[in-house]
Amino acid sequence: MEHPGRKAFVSAIVFLGALVILVPFYMILVNSFKGIRESALFGMGLPSTWNFDNYKEVFDKGNIMRGFKNSFLISGLVVVCVTLFASMAAFVIQRRDDRFMRSTYLLFIMGLIVPVSIVPTIRLMGELHIRGTYFSLIMYYTAVLLPFAVFLLVGFMKQIPRELDEAALLEGCGYFRLYWRIILPLLVTVLITVTIVVMVSVWNDFFGPFYLMTDSTKWTIVLQIFNFVSLYNTNWGIVFAFMVIVISPDPARVLAAAALHYRRFDGGLGQGLTNTGGKNDGWTSARRIDERGWRHAQGSRGRRREMDTARTHSAYPMGTLRSYAGGRSGGRPGRLRACA
């Protein structure tokens, strides 16, 4: 059945692939400790003398802390705007589903495809007297990233049963409360996906600040690299040191994302992206969770029930779960704690 050499072969390929990814990282790390001559050779060997001055120089001249602060501020605020605006919009777009909402959705979808007209954007910011401000960049990013978030969230909204809304409204919930206490918590998985994607794309973006930020004190870290490399391009050691500092938070971010998702890796980044289809039958997501729990339970036979409950609990907040269970067994949904 299984060929004995197969496993070794697979491991070898995986190992080689990982090497292709890791070698460039190793190269910048090791060369960031070398002097100007030695680092220009991009050698793989350890430095002949360990040179820490590169890092000192970067910290003295690179405006690193300011760059990090700006990147953090801007990406954080964009995350807040995008997740809030997009989830509110997705909620009514999917639920109303009338002609106006359909055309709104279509407009957002078009925004997913078409490129930004950057030069007119600069002019617009000037006309609004916000050119070069944090606010202008945050609004630019929000506008650019909203289509993606709306697209994802509308796809996911279809899986949240309307019966939940009905129960909540019967209990006397207002629409805002319904959105805030019931819909939003159910969207958390996708919102995490949105947050990660938005965070990463804003943090790493060069295009936006390159055109929109003229004031160097407001440059993000990515623009600081660009500026720094144009000034120091003759000394690779210093440039590499700058890069090491700049990408050092990235592994942390990958690990944070991974930690959030490995418990349900399939419920992670990828699922959020692929879950755009699906019938509007209401119970799809519940069934999905069951299937997932079941698959995990297969590993340890006979513990299916426990796994099931554990999984469902981790994906859905307590209050809503009650009514969920009620709805599934066919009876009238139980009292919604979130609405009480």
Place this chain on the structure above:
Amino acid sequence: MERRKYPLYFSFPALFVFLLFFIAPTLIGVYYSFTDWNVNADSISFIGFDNYKALFGEPRLGKALSNTLIFAAAVTLLQNAVGLGLALLMNEAIRMRNLFRTIFFMPYVIAPIVIGYVFRAIYHPEHGIVNEALGWIGLGALGQDWLNDPKWALFSIIATDIWRVAGFAMVVYLAGLQFIPKDLTESASIDGASYWRRFRHIVFPLLAASFTVNVLLSVIGSMKVFEMVMVLTDGGPGYTTEVFYTYIRSTFSMGQMGYSTAINLVLFVLVTVVGVPVLAALKKREVEM
């Protein structure tokens, strides 16, 4: 429950920001592309199709067009091939699987501009790793000046972008693979289906959703490539690696705003022509499901 009662105003913040900061500049851009707007002029005047006439008279636009399309096609194809391959490998029972998944995903979270600078060192003709590695395995003769040789420059940029984005496609495919019931492939395997046949007839069809998402994202994303090209070659040597956004940038920095807006509009049309059918395919599949 009456659908109409869901309050319309919930969509207003998103709509407002999107209309003002995305749609409005696009529409204003259509107007400006018909003007002689530039840094030196005191006033902007309407010049009809002059920008477009000049633009289509330049061979540079043709280069930008073909390079953007070649880049998009190659990246879409290879990103999906490599990403799917990685996902299948990562779906096997190998040790430290999560570690490897993380490693493969890592380049995706790093700023493209940093990757561009790193690969400028990697492609260095004398000391870069690529040529050195070719030397170690006795293929030193195959070494190239990767970024300055017109024959290889675009290829090198494509390879760099694949290095960056393959891990992302992998994650999406992995998610799709989780939804394929094990019993399906197992029973096929008991019936004697080879790995390839199982992949071709069971796994791949069931990955359709992941496939469409990946294709859509990479087609759209790769047509908007900018800083990777700017850092690696800045469109050179000559215009051999010119893409739309480097073209826009260079005309913009020369102060020809109206002209660069016209180029932006050509890109707009191109992306729409390519992107909408892909999106329509995605929507169609959504309905079928």
